[in-house]
Amino acid sequence: MFEKVLIANRGEIALRIHRACREMGIRTVAVHSTADADAMHVRLADESVCIGPASARDSYLNKAAILSAATITNADAIHPGYGFLSENADFAQMVEEHGFTFIGPSADHIRMMGDKITAKQAAEAAGLPCVPGSAGALSSEEEALRVAGEIGYPVLIKATAGGGGKGMKVANSAEELRESWRLARQEAKAAFGNPDVYMEKYLQKPRHIEIQILADGFGNVVHLGERDCSLQRKHQKVLEEAPSPALNAEARARIGQIACDAIRKLGYRNAGTLEFLYENGEFYFIEMNTRLQVEHPVTEAISGIDLVREQIRVAAGAPLGYTQADIRFSGHAIECRINAENPETFAPSPGRVGGYHAPGGLGVRVDSGLYSGYRVPPHYDSMIAKLIVHGTSRNECLMRLRRALGEYVIEGVQTTIPLHQRLIVENDFVNGEYDIHWLEKFMGLKK
Known part of the structure; x- marks a missing residue:
């Protein structure tokens, strides 16, 4: 070690x-x-x-x-x-x-999955279901129009490099596609130094479902269930939960097995996350994150497995020490990302933290480096804390989350705690009936 x-x-x-x-x-x-x-x-x-x-x-x-x-x-x-x-x-x-x-994984696997085109090709070769789209980067506007005609509108133009919503445009017609093609390439060039884009069929109301996997250097691969990351603003996750309220046991087992088989074929080692869009009972691979995820604590809560500890053990050459049959999932967990931002305009709110009190009690976890007197710098991402709550059921988890958010005190900077308090009492969220477009519609950002 x-x-x-x-x-x-x-x-x-x-x-x-x-x-x-x-x-x-x-x-x-x-x-x-x-x-x-x-x-x-x-x-x-x-x-x-x-x-x-x-x-x-x-x-x-x-x-x-x-x-x-x-x-x-x-x-x-x-x-x-x-x-x-x-x-x-x-x-x-x-x-x-x-x-x-x-x-972490090998440089070769990071490189393979860091480019959307090579990642999709590798995924297809490994047996993962993918969204219909172009075979690779689009060489011209004419090719884009041809592919869109084949797969049908609406379509999504995406940068081959990078993420976070940059270089990503939706087109509902040939006329819109011409403009989207130009804008997506400009954004991709500015953000990633690479103007290449590709095309996928734009799904209307999908969920964002991701599968957490662990693999050692001895061919052992397990999955730790799924996370539902569908609550997003401008393609950035806001709240995550595990398990997904949209999946049943059969769908969970099916996509988990598909993910493990693919990771084994790739010869991947360490922690990783396969991300899918899920609509009408079908999964479509979109990308793989070759690292620890921000939302990993909800998986730890329902599985009882310390993902960072496992990353370190695997990197040191140790085997996993357990099989898929040994993994048992318990209860429900939700994570709220707490940002130092205005909860309505999302303008960054750096500054010195005054009073600070983190919630506690059974099933409540706070991952944060905040303390009273700490100065939130303006130079980095605005996420300052993660509130993770675990309960025996989704309903218990929601009630505990309401209580914990009410206890959380962060003075001196504005935070998104009020936004989360609004979200978790909305009927659509309480009933688990939301997709990746729901939050922006709720906030009036999308008609």
């Missing part, structure tokens, strides 16, 4: 990784920008290294600085968390080439 792990991230996920390491008897190294010198994970880590100024480009995305920090602290391995360099194949390769272990 590793003696020392460098955590190449910040915020709640850096603290989450530190806690897993501490429980395994592993020493930790926190890297941080000048803006994060007082962050909780920096305070708690065994060692810390400042790797640059506030700008992420000059700190958390600075590969050389992170590798230098690992060298001077004699770290054995590097955990990238999520975001930043977690799905950067070149970084994963550099980590291994410099004699450290990358706690």
Whole structure:
């Protein structure tokens, strides 16, 4: 097992990784920008290294600085968390080439799944069902019009690189497609340095369902059930739950088996998530995340398995130690992402935290690096906490979540807690009847 792990991230996920390491008897190294010198994970880590100024480009995305920090602290391995360099194949390769272990999949698998076209091709070869669309990147507007005519409108134009909704446009007709083609390529070029786009059939009311998998280096693969991530704003997840209220036991077992078979064929190792759109009883693969997910705690709540601990064990060469038959799911869990934003306009709200009180009690978990007096910096993603609630049933979970949100006090900055309080009492959500477009319609962002 590793003696020392460098955590190449910040915020709640850096603290989450530190806690897993501490429980395994592993020493930790926190890297941080000048803006994060007082962050909780920096305070708690065994060692810390400042790797640059506030700008992420000059700190958390600075590969050389992170590798230098690992060298001077004699770290054995590097955990990238999520975001930043977690799905950067070149970084994963550099980590291994410099004699450290990358706690994640191989650079080849990250590279394969980092491009939407190669990911879709690999998925189809591995037997995953995919959304009808173009075979690869579209070479011209004429080709786009031809493919759209074959699969039928509406269609979705998507950037081959990147994500987060950038370079993604819907077209309901040939006239709209011409404009969407141009805008999507412009956005993709600006955001990712790559203008290539491809096309998929646009599903009308799908759910966003993802399957969490774990695979070791000995051919053992298990899935830990599904998460429903359909509550989204501008393609960004807002709330997640497990299991999905849209799936029955037969559908859950079917997609879980399909996911495990595909991962085994790919020879993948470590944690990963296969994301699907689900409509009319059918699953359609959209992408794979080759890292830990923000929403991993809801899976931990219903499975009892520590995903970060398993990531570390697998990276150290250990087998999983259990089979699919050993995994039992219990109850229901929901996660609310708490952002430092205006709950109506979503304008960022950085600043100093005044009074702070996290909710507690049975089945309540808060993943956050916040404390009274902490200054939320303006330089990074606005998510400042995750509230995760677990109950024996979905109804119990919802009642507990209402209570926990009412207890949560974060003063000094605006947060999205009021938005979550509104969402979880809406009839559609209470009844589990929502899709990926529901939230934006609810908020008046989409007609």
